[in-house]
Amino acid sequence: MQQLIERVARDLVNSNYAIALTGAGMSTESGIPDFRGPSGIWTKDPKAERRAYQTYPKFLANPKEYWAERLSGPSLLGDLEKVEPNPGHYALAELEKAGILKWVITQNVDNLHQRAGSKSVLDYHGNAFKLRCANCNARFTSEEYDLERLRREGELPPRCKKCGGVIKADVVHFGEPIPGDVAHQSLEEAWKCDLMLICGTSAVVYPFAELPRVARQRKTEIEMKTETGIYAVQKIPAVTIIELNAEPTPLTEEMVSDYLIQGKTGEILPRIVDEVKRVRK
Numbered sequence: 001m002q003q004l005i006e007r008v009a010r011d012l013v014n015s016n017y018a019i020a021l022t023g024a025g026m027s028t029e030s031g032i033p034d035f036r037g038p039s040g041i042w043t044k045d046p047k048a049e050r051r052a053y054q055t056y057p058k059f060l061a062n063p064k065e066y067w068a069e070r071l072s073g074p075s076l077l078g079d080l081e082k083v084e085p086n087p088g089h090y091a092l093a094e095l096e097k098a099g100i101l102k103w104v105i106t107q108n109v110d111n112l113h114q115r116a117g118s119k120s121v122l123d124y125h126g127n128a129f130k131l132r133c134a135n136c137n138a139r140f141t142s143e144e145y146d147l148e149r150l151r152r153e154g155e156l157p158p159r160c161k162k163c164g165g166v167i168k169a170d171v172v173h174f175g176e177p178i179p180g181d182v183a184h185q186s187l188e189e190a191w192k193c194d195l196m197l198i199c200g201t202s203a204v205v206y207p208f209a210e211l212p213r214v215a216r217q218r219k220t221e222i223e224m225k226t227e228t229g230i231y232a233v234q235k236i237p238a239v240t241i242i243e244l245n246a247e248p249t250p251l252t253e254e255m256v257s258d259y260l261i262q263g264k265t266g267e268i269l270p271r272i273v274d275e276v277k278r279v280r281k
């Protein structure tokens with residue numbers, strides 16, 4: 001393990017434009033269950049996953065009922081106000097502060113990267129503490145709408161303060177398109193990076209799982225002299241892709257990633273930061 005930690009630290013220090021991609025595995029050590037791990041929400045309750053596919057069609061068909069349901073029950077992920085970032089979140093925030101990590105692109109809606117101090121975060125599947133207009137894509141914090149009062153006074157669904165459109169939770173539901181601004185910038189970052197650190201995701205949900213494959217396509221041309229003295233141009237991968245996950249994923253099996261560090265993000269990321277500091281000394 002120590003050798004792998006030294007390798008990823010060296011790769012990070014030598015990178016010019018590193019980004020991190022994260023999933024639910026980042027937050028299990030904060031007490032939020034993941035989805036497809038051994039004790040994941042969908043693993044334990046496949047019916048809940050099937051029900052989750054009904055949420056977006058329900059919003060489109062009847063936003064009032066969508067909101068009544070949303071306000072009546074607890075979130076699948078539990079009370080996100082009561083959880084704290086873990087050492088893995090703080091480690092990524094430290095790598096950003098050190099100028100190494102340019103962006104965190106997360107599938108998590110728990111806002112824990114931001115609470116740990118990360119400034120450049122793309123919430124690819126939305127943020128549980130925000131609302132979004134389904135018409136103009138404007139985003140609002142939950143505090144900007146008194147949803148309980150709207151429910152009491154029969155004024156659901158909430159309306160956009162900018163265009164009057166229907167407001168939905170910012171969270172992206174199954175079958176819902178990724179908001180254009182986030183989708184576009186994430187693709188740009190995946191294409192621009194020279195190092196991608198993928199933490200705590202099973203990498204089976206698309207289009208997010210496409211981002212490492214986009215990065216893998218990028219090649220750099222190097223000139224090299226052959227035995228016969230002729231110069232030839234060779235295309236080599238321009239990006240180092242590293243997975244940090246409790247188990248291998250399709251990215252490992254298909255060799256989209258260069259290597260996997262198998263373990264817990266909350267334990268390994270702080271060790272990587274320590275090693276980066278040691279290397280940079």
Ligand code: APR
Pocket residue numbers: 022023024025026028029034035036037038040107108125199200201202203204205244245246247263264265266
């Ligand atoms: N450290 C490292 N890996 C972990 C840890 C941990 N502490 N805890 C769990 N894992 C691994 C699991 O073994 C699993 O491979 O993280 C992965 C989490 O995968 P998923 O549960 O599938 O979560 P994610 O990839 O983020 O899911 C993507 O699916 O259900 C939707 O919208 C939801 O954003 C979510 C998306």
